[in-house]
Amino acid sequence: MENRNFTHESLSQKVAEFLREEILWSGKYHKGQHVEESEIAERLNISRAPVREALRELENQGLLIYVPRKGTFIPNFDHDDMMEILDIRYMIESRVFEILIKKDMLTEEDFSNLRKIVDDMVASARSDEPMEKKISAFSEYDITFHKYLWETSGRKWSNRILRDLYYQLRLAMMQDLIMEQDIELSAVMHYDIIDSLKHKDLDRAKKMLVKHILSLNREYSDNIS
Template sequence: MIISSSEYKRENLCSIVVEYIKEAILAGVYKEGDHILETEVAQALGISRAPVREGIKELENEGIVTVVPRKGTYVTQFAIEDIKEVFDIRLLLENNILEILIKENKLTEEDFNTLENIIGEMVNIVNGTEDVVKKAIHINRKDMEFHRFIWQKSGSHRRVEILESIFFQLRMAMLYDTNKTGNLLVTATDHYEIIKHLRSKDLEKCKKALKEHIISYKEGKF
């Protein structure tokens, strides 16, 4: 089946809507429970309401927004149980990935340098002049860049596929974790401990460092 240019354009606009709303949520423009108005999104992007509706359907399927009949669309409110479940899935899969990296000797010195550079960029963000909310968002992005690099290096395509499918929920969970309990500098420098144990090939200490990197686990909130 050949997709017409008009259908392709509509699909492309739908993707723009999805990314726009996701970034607005991460930036705090939309908070948990906030009402998202189709007309406002359409005006902000300079498009019709049709692709906005399609984008909202996609976000609803991902569990990011909740559509209430005859009331409208709202940003889904994540309970602590939801956050824990996302982190549990992440730990299960990422621990497997750490095992692959160590047992199969997947990381080179160049890879370790790349990871350390990402941490350095995170520290620079912490020491920058932006407000705390913007710093948290940028740290969150760099944090995910660090871990996605590790995921990809494992060569475990199915595990990576599952982690990528919950990528936004992971970003939301990490932002929640940092905003509620975290010290941004600690969040950034915790990654050195993960690298240290990856270098020494100490799997158990590496797993422990990953778990303690998630503040809510470290502080016993789960």
């Protein structure tokens, strides 16, 4: 992307997508780090205006914080911040699960589509690709899986909030070491979520959701039972 010249109307959106990937998955940024508008514009060979818009979008998503007269920074979430974000995501997403089960909204085609996403996720986690590529691929498959469920529930505001919380939770965990076995473990857990939803076992679906969310956090993954 750094070598592209963006000229279409969605330039700021493309910049936001690029920066979001860099912040969450590349390891380029760290908590508390200063994000310089001019440096990004120069690196992407574009004007500062779309970068400024992109930074504002990421601020609205909670992935950046603006400090007057100092600039824009990566938030430094602490333990309590992370647990609060986790709690909110769990409350909203478990409600989505409840609606999907009670209203019988998932069809056999949906379960087949979900399983295909997980098959690809697990295959990627077990591949010989470099770790950086595996982490990036996992993140795409993971949010595709969860967004499928959020969107199927028809709860548009829950969908929007959960998307932002997904990114914030990842940001809160960004300094934790993500190991190959963690990715595979978390990928495989999606089969249990599918199975629980298919058998309308809400309690188990909620339990597997918690285990999955925590499986990529080194501080808590060892305590999952």
